[in-house]
Amino acid sequence: MTKIIKKLSDPKIFVYTIMWMMILVFIGTIAQRDMGLYYAQQKYFSNWLAWLGPLPTPGGRLTMLIMFINMLAMLYKSSLWQWKKIGVLIVHLGAMLLLIGGGITAWFSFEGNMVLNEGGQSNFIVNSQQSELAFINTTEHDFDNVISMPEKILTDGNLLSPPELPFSVEIIKFYSNAKPVRRSKPNGNLYHGLAKNFLLVPIDNEKEAEMNRSAVLFKISGTQSNADGIYSLFLGQSIPQNLIVNEQNFNLILRRERIYLPFAIELLDFKRVLHPGTTIPKSFSSEVNLIENKISRRVMIQMNEPLRHAEYTFFQASFSQDESGEISVLAVVKNYGRLFPYISSLIMSFGLLIHLLMQMPRLFVSKVIKEI
C-alpha cells in the first residue's frame, strides 16, 4: 500500500500531467477559432476523454483528477511535514482546494439568461444551450398547464407518456441544429402541421452554440382521433402548432429550456452610456425591481456590479433593441463552488509567499555570505 502511494506521489506524474494539460489547453485554444468556444470547451476541457481524431486521450477532467490524486498521495509523505516545507505544503493544499472547487462548479453550477423588455418582467431563466419540448394546456382561462421535456430525454426512439398528457409522445429524431426545407409535395395523412410540408435537414453546429436551431420530429399516439401522427417543431418557429384532444387545447413548442425562479425581476430602465463623442461604450446598467412575495425592491445591475439573491447571481450581459424598446439580457448563474477560488487563491498566494521569503536568502545572497 505504502509503495503504491509513494508511486502515486511521484512529482514526475505531475510533470507529465501538466505537460499533457498544456498540450490540451494549447490545442483547445487554437480549436476555438474554428469550432467556437463552447464546443472546444466541451470537447477538450469539460470532458473525461478528449478525442484527437480517432485517438481517445485524457480530457481536461481526467487530467485534473490525476493531478489531484498525485497531490493527495503527496500529503502522505512524511518528508513534507516539516517547518522547512510549510510554504510548499500550504500551496499544495490551496491547489487541491482550487481543484475541488472546480469539480463542484463543473457538477453543480448552472448558467442561463434572463431576457427582459423595458417595463416587462420575468420569473424564469433560459438555458441558451439546451432546448425543451413543451406541451402547454391552454384549456383553462386562468392558467396554463405546462408539461415540458428537457433536451436530455429527447433521445431518438424514446417513448414518453407523462400522466398529465392524454397521449404519448415518441421521439423519432432530435437535431441539435437543423433547417426546414419545403417538400416538393405534401406528405401523407400521417404527417401534420410543419411535418406535412417541410422536411428537417440536419446541419453542422454553429460556432456559437446559442445560434443553433434545434429541431425535433416526433410521433403522437393514443389520442383516439385523427390527431395521431407525426409532427415536427423547430426552435423559434413562427407558426404555432396546436393540438385538440378530448376537448383540451394544447400548444406544442420547442423552446429554450426554462428554469423557474421563486421570485421575479422587472426591468424598469436599461441605460447605455458612451464615452462622449464616440461609439465606445462606457457603461451598461439595468435598473430592476426584484419582486418576491409581492414585495419589490429596487436594484441597479451594472458591469462589474451584479445582483446576488437566493443563490442566484444576475449579471449585465448584453442588450438589444427592437420596435417595442430596449431589451436587457442578464446572465444568471447558480454556483455552489464560487467561493472556492477566492479562498484557495488566498491560501496559495500565502503559501507561495512564505516559501519565497524562506528561499530568497539562499537563492540570492549566497555569494555575500561566502565572501565573508
Added chain:
Amino acid sequence: MKKIIILLWVFISTFLLFSREFDYKDIPVQEGGRIKPLDSFSRNQLLSIYGKRSFKSENSSAVDWLTNLLADPKNGFNQKVFKLRNPEVVQSLGLEWDNIHTYSYHDILGGLESQKELLIQIQKKPDDELSIIEAQLKELHSNFQKFANMWWHLKIIPPTSKNPEDAWLSPWEVESEQALTEEQRSLLFNFLEYLNNKLSNDKLGMDVAMSNYYTELNNNYSKLVDPHRLKLETWYNEINMFYISVAFYILAFLLLGISWIFYPAIFKGISYFFLIVGFLFHGGGLCLRMYIMQRPPVTTLYESIIFVAFIAIFCAVILEYIRKDGLGVFIGSIAGSIFHYIGFKYAVDGDTMGMLVAVLDSNFWLATHVTTITIGYGASLMAGFMGHIYLGIAIIFPTNTKRLKEIYNNTFGITLMALFFSLFGTILGGIWADQSWGRFWGWDPKENGAMLICMWHLMMIHMRLSGMVKAPGFALGMVLNNIIVALAWFGVNLLSVGLHSYGFASGIAINLGIFILFEFLFGIGAYFWARSKQKQLNIKLNRE
C-alpha cells in the same frame, strides 16, 4: 548621491511645468471620448496622415502645422503632408513616386477624383475582403476627408450642459451663432482671434487672445477641464521620457562593454548609474501617464509593453545591487532597449491614451489583476533572460562553476517570483471574471494563455524537484518560457482578431514567428553546446 539626483529631477520637472503659461498647445479638444490638449490632437492627426508625430525636416511641430492649416487653409492645402508608403498606391493615383513620396492636398484630390469608381466600389466592400492596395486607398480617402474637414473634427466647444458625459461641438457643427451660449461664444471667439493674429504674425494679439481664452476657460469650465493636466500632457508629449530612458539604457550598455576592456570598476559603476537614470525616466513617464489618465499603469497592449519593461529593469537593478558583477546592467540595458523599441512600434498605431470599453473600465481590477499579471510577464521574461545568460556563460566559461551555480540559483528565485505573480494575477483575473460575468473560468484564449505560463513554471519547478532536469535543462526551460509568454501576450490577440492579412496584425504575426523561432533555436542549440562543453571538461578532469 542617488537621492540628490532624484530630488533634483523632481525639482527641475515641477519648475519647468509650473513656470510655463497656458498657451495654444494646451487648448482642450475632445477626441476619442477624452479631453486632450490641442498638441495631442494635432500629433494624432499628423500621425495618421504623415506617419509621424512631428515633421523631421522642416523643424515644425504638429500643433503649429495644425494651427497654420486652420488659420490659412490655402497655404496648408499646398503643403506636402500626405505620406504614401506604397508605390502602387502612388501609381494608381497617377502621381509620381519620388524619394520623399509626400504629397499635398491638391495632388491627392486630383488622384482620388481619377479613381472615383474604384473608391465607390471599395466603400461597398467589407473590410476583410479588401486587398492591401484597396485597404490603403480606403484609409487614404478617409484621412483625406478628415484633412479637408478639419474644422468638423476639431471638437473644441464644450457642451452647453457642461456635463462631462456630453459630446463637445466643432465649429462647423454649430448651426448659428445664436445656438451658442455667451460662454461658448467667447471661448470660440478668442480661439479664432488667436488664429487671425497668428496669420498676421501679431505676437501681442496672440498673447492677448490666449490669455482671454484661458480666463474664460478657467472661469466657466473648471469642472470640465483641468488646465494643469492639459499642460502636463503637452509637456509629456514634448519631453518624451521613454526616448530619454532608452538613450540611457543604450548608453549603459555601451559603457558596460567598455568596462570589459578598460577600468572595469569605474565604467561598471557609471553604467549602473545610467541604467538607474534611464529607469527613473521610464518610471517618470509611467507616473505621468497614470496622472494624466487617472488610471492604473496598464490598460492597453502598448502600456503593458512599457510596464513589462519597467518590471524587468526593476528586477535587473535589484539583481545588480545584489551581485555587483555587471550582469544586472547587461540584462537590464538590453531588455530596456528592446522593449522600448517594440513600444515605439506600437505607439505608431495611434493615440496611446485611449478610452476603455465598459467591462474594462474598472480602476480597482485594472490596478490589481492587470498590474499583477503584467508583473508576472515581466518577471517571467526576466527569468527567461537569465536562462540565456546561464547557457551563454556555460558555453564561454564552462569552468566557472561557482558563478554558474549562483546564476542558476538566481534564475530559480526569479522563476518562483514569476510564478507567484502569474498565478496570483491569473486567479485575480478569474475573480474579476466571476464578479462581472459570473464564471471564474471560461477557457477563453486570454485566460488559457495566462494559465499556460503558470503551468510552464510549475512544470519546470517540479522537473527540477524530481531531478528530471539539471541546471542547463532548467535554463533551457526558462528560455522556452519566453515563447510561452510571447504567445500568451501577443499571440492570443492574433487569434481573436482573426487572420487579417494586412496592416499591423500581420506585422505582429511575422515578428512573433521570428522571435519564437529564434528562442527555440537559441535554446536548443545553446543547451547542446553547453552540454558538450561540459562533457569535454569532465573528460579533461578525469584524465588529470
